Amino acid sequence: MFEVQQAAAGEWAVVAGGGRALLVAETDPVRLRGLLVAVRAGFAETLDGLVAAGLSRTPSFALLDASAETVLLAVRGTAAATVTEDGRERSVRATGVSSWVETQLTGAETVTLGDGASRDTLPLVEGVVRSSGLAWSADEREEAGATVAAPPRRERDTGPVDAVAAEAIVAGPAVEPFAAAEPDEHTRVPEATLTEVAAASAPSETTGYDHLFGATMVRSVEEAAVRPEDEEAAPARIDLPGFITDSFPPAAGSLEGDHDGLTIMSGDLPRRGEPTAPVETPESEPVPERQRFAVLLSDGRREPLSVPVVVGRAPSVSAVPSLRGARPVTLTTAEDDISRSHVAVAVEGDSVVVTDLHSRNGTMVVLPGASPQKLRSGEPTTVVLGTVIDLGSGATLTVEAAG
Incomplete structure (x- = not known):
């Protein structure tokens, strides 16, 4: 206050x-x-x-x-x-x-x-x-700035729980097991239905789970024994899909008998020194050339943005150590009211970036068809072609396409 x-x-x-x-x-x-x-x-x-x-x-x-x-x-x-x-x-x-x-x-x-x-x-x-x-x-x-202390936290009003002796626990009444009720004499159930239900629920003589999984198959030890396969038995035939067999046609004069038709023999390979058919490679598409930019100064000079530029009354590239290879561009006015290192302009990718270097009077940018805006000091801002960068006292830079 x-x-x-x-x-x-x-x-x-x-x-x-x-x-x-x-x-x-x-x-x-x-x-x-x-x-x-x-x-x-x-x-x-x-x-x-x-x-x-x-x-x-x-x-x-x-x-x-x-x-x-x-x-x-x-x-x-x-x-x-x-x-x-x-x-x-x-x-x-x-x-x-x-x-x-x-x-x-x-x-x-x-x-x-x-x-x-x-x-x-x-x-x-x-x-x-x-x-x-x-x-x-x-x-x-x-x-x-004084603060109000928070009210003390209220603890639960619970005390220690005393253990209860086992003798003090009173047992409740015993629960009678559930017994199936007798069918109502007024309800008529077909006898065939009762017979089928009784037969399905009757336990099997062999195991106690046949009513759940079906009849149990009982086999002797001799029948259940696992024997090795017969060596003279022909191996099982594997039918391969057509897209595999068609991709490897049998070579001329191939051997009969155990040849599977899929193995490539050494005689089928081209000999060393024989010419092979050239492999056609698709032509690569031409890479489009990047857009090049320049700035037109208020005194009529045109500076290309092949490298970043630092513009001011007496610019120094050391003011912007992050811009490698920057070039100083001196721009003076009658009033000398712009800063020594006023603004930096650089190209990043396909865009132009403008940064106010904490100038004394600030920097205004006017995008095509938009109202003037003041740049924040030290904050890079992307602009487009035709943007006018106003440094004050009539000193301007216009972003153009380089020829």
Whole structure:
């Protein structure tokens, strides 16, 4: 929670959300609504929103992020912050700095942005208000982060079970065995049916299981003995299917008698040195040539993407060690408002991949027939032919097919 100073409409406004607070010199309501979304998203997203229109158009601000254990603070322009650590106060300003001053506060007790402690304040958790300052205290964060202890777990109200002596167990009444009931005198059953049932259920004289498996065959030891097969008996004939016998036709002049017609004799094999019929191999289909790409720079130059390129005001391939064999391409503007190593463009397979190299002003891509989109810093993004890559200040790259 932040304590905000009451003030009428003026130059300064406070934007709070997600444990972060921004004191910014801004009066445009549309701009402030966009900053509220960025403050809710995170510390880096808020800085991106502040410098979206360029560093020269970035207003003065003081940004405090108290959502984590380590408090982050950034100050630019005429904004100021006062930090209390170990009972001592120190001021954080961006005097003589063209961008902003950013620092981490590990043991901050209170932080005041602008003129937040000079008058009566009101609490603010999330929203946008007109104010010239705000104050934050570490004690309030600890109170807000306190948790409610869970109720103690209730154990079952069961005690030990005492053993019961065997003499104390009382036996119940004996159960009479089930006896078949006599047929009802009013029910008429044919005598033939009763005879068949009695005969089927009668036990066999030989074994007690004939009524389950049928009649038992009784053989003598002589009849049941296993004897070796007769050596003079002809072996059993095996009928092979036609697709096997047809695939091995008998050779001319084959031997009669015990030849099975399937064995290949050595005389049937071609002799060494005799020409053999050539084996026809199917012609392989031609491999289609891969699509080649290039980028057209805003100054009229055309750079092929045979190897990855790093584009910027003074590019260095060491900024992207993962792109092997990358080539630096220098692109300047009148304002020199693009980063030294601004963007990397490479071909992966049949696609073109663009990566913003944590540039100062960011990178916009405009796909054919789509709205402009801002790239996430350090995140590779696939684009198509005709995509315009905008680096700001009129510096653009257009993805084209290489001739």
